[in-house]
Amino acid sequence: MARGRKSPCAIFLAPTEHAELEHWQRSTTIQAGLARRAKIILLRAEGLPLSEIARRLAMGRRIVRKWLQRFINQRIPGLSDKPGRGRRPVFSPRSRRASGQRGL
Numbered sequence: 001m002a003r004g005r006k007s008p009c010a011i012f013l014a015p016t017e018h019a020e021l022e023h024w025q026r027s028t029t030i031q032a033g034l035a036r037r038a039k040i041i042l043l044r045a046e047g048l049p050l051s052e053i054a055r056r057l058a059m060g061r062r063i064v065r066k067w068l069q070r071f072i073n074q075r076i077p078g079l080s081d082k083p084g085r086g087r088r089p090v091f092s093p094r095s096r097r098a099s100g101q102r103g104l
Contacts (some may be wrong), residue, residue, distance in 0.1 A: 011045040011068065017076060018045070037079045040067050 013021070024030050024038035036057060043053045050068075054061045070078035 011041060011071065013041070013045045018042075020076060033081070034079060037067050037071075040064055041071050041079070044068055 021038040021042050024035050025042070027035070036059075039057060040053055043056065044050075048056075050061050050064050054064045057064070067079065
């Protein structure tokens with residue numbers, strides 16, 4: 001018998017969604033983050049508890065829950081990174097081009 005609370009994050013995938021997430025798993029050119037998010041969704045759709053998914057993927061339960069919630073609310077488009085994430089460039093592309101031309 002399973003221990004702990006039951007998570008309200010039940011996932012039911014349409015056949016097209018399942019196929020796309022499986023494709024992400026096999027792809028060698030997709031971003032690693034997207035492949036991990038697809039794995040989270042696929043494992044939850046199989047009925048694994050959040051704690052087991054977090055253990056298998058070596059990430060926190062909070063992160064697993066975050067991606068499950070985004071998938072429930074937005075489906076596959078919710079698995080992509082939000083715009084503006086990551087470090088901002090130190091130099092603008094224009095100044096980089098200018099500094100690269102000076103060395104010629």
